[in-house]
Amino acid sequence: MADETKGYETGIVVETAEGAELPGDALVVAENVHKSFGRLEVLKGIDLEVKRGEVMCIVGPSGSGKSTFLRCVNHLEKLSAGRLWVNGELMGYRQKRGRLYELRDSEIAAQRSDIGMVFQRFNLFPHLTVLGNVIEAPIQVKRVPRAQATERALELLDRVGLPDKANAYPEQLSGGQQQRVAIARALAMEPSLMLFDEPTSALDPELVGEVLDVMRDLARGGMTMVVVTHEMGFAREVGDSLVFMDDGVVVERGLPAEVLSNPQHERTQAFLSKVL
Ligand SMILES: Nc1ncnc2c1ncn2[C@@H]1O[C@H](COP(=O)(O)OP(=O)(O)OP(=O)(O)O)[C@@H](O)[C@H]1O
Ligand SMILES: [Mg+2]
Secondary structure, eight states: OGGGSOSOEEEEEOOSOTTOOOOTTEEEEEEEEEEEETTEEEEEEEEEEEETTOEEEEEOOTTSSHHHHHHHHTTSSOOSEEEEEETTEETTEEEETTEEEEOOHHHHHHHHTTEEEEOSSOOOOTTSOHHHHHHHHHHHTTOOOHHHHHHHHHHHHHHTTOTTOTTOOGGGSOHHHHHHHHHHHHHTTOOSEEEEESTTTTSOHHHHHHHHHHHHHHHHTTOEEEEEOSOHHHHHHHOSEEEEEETTEEEEEEOHHHHHHSOOSHHHHHHHHHHO
């Protein structure tokens, strides 16, 4: 029906039959994901699956498309071709008679509310307290009553090791503390998936550990996570899988310990020899 969509076609013609089966235990499925900015092709056909409870770490050189891929997962970027599912839903589009139609903004926002994203820069609201930052989206987006949102937020602040910072403002916190608030804020929406884009790379070295500890705890609790990181120790210890991306493609994927100690591709070897 026309009123279900924005009413325009993306022009993407998909080859697979409508209602094609998704792998049962995958929370994220990327199928031949392409993304171009003008004439620059940044993602050149990414196929990846993230199972429920899996922690996938993505590494690769600057400009290889890691951030762009994460942004495609929660539809901050429109795909140029391919398809992407999260939790069984086709992200950003409705598929009808072999064509994709972009969803309305409100529908995209609803899909996105199931996905937590933590960036390199913490992006907290500077005019809100820590508590205000954490309860904002549950109240505004999910219509959770304030008292309930506050109770949950205090639990989350406890979990990220900041039980006494609820009334502080972001500028009064260290970078590591701000990043832990950003994680609590994302968790407050009770997402099924957490995306991290280099969450520790803007931090002073002595603050990296406290953020990785929170992420490790989250992984142990069974959260499905996709983590773009340069922290190879974290990838080895916490990651269930390691993906090496270069120049818009997945070059290599495997168990972190295996990829890190015995990379199969020359490009992976060259990259790891520089960062390890
Ligand atoms: N909005 C945009 N418009 C045009 N080009 C873009 C845009 N976003 C990203 N790019 C380009 O896409 C390529 C991949 O960028 P991306 O940020 O995904 O790389 P990355 O692997 O995350 O790198 P880094 O490790 O430096 O964060 C780069 O060449 C970048 O300049
Ligand atoms: Mg990036």
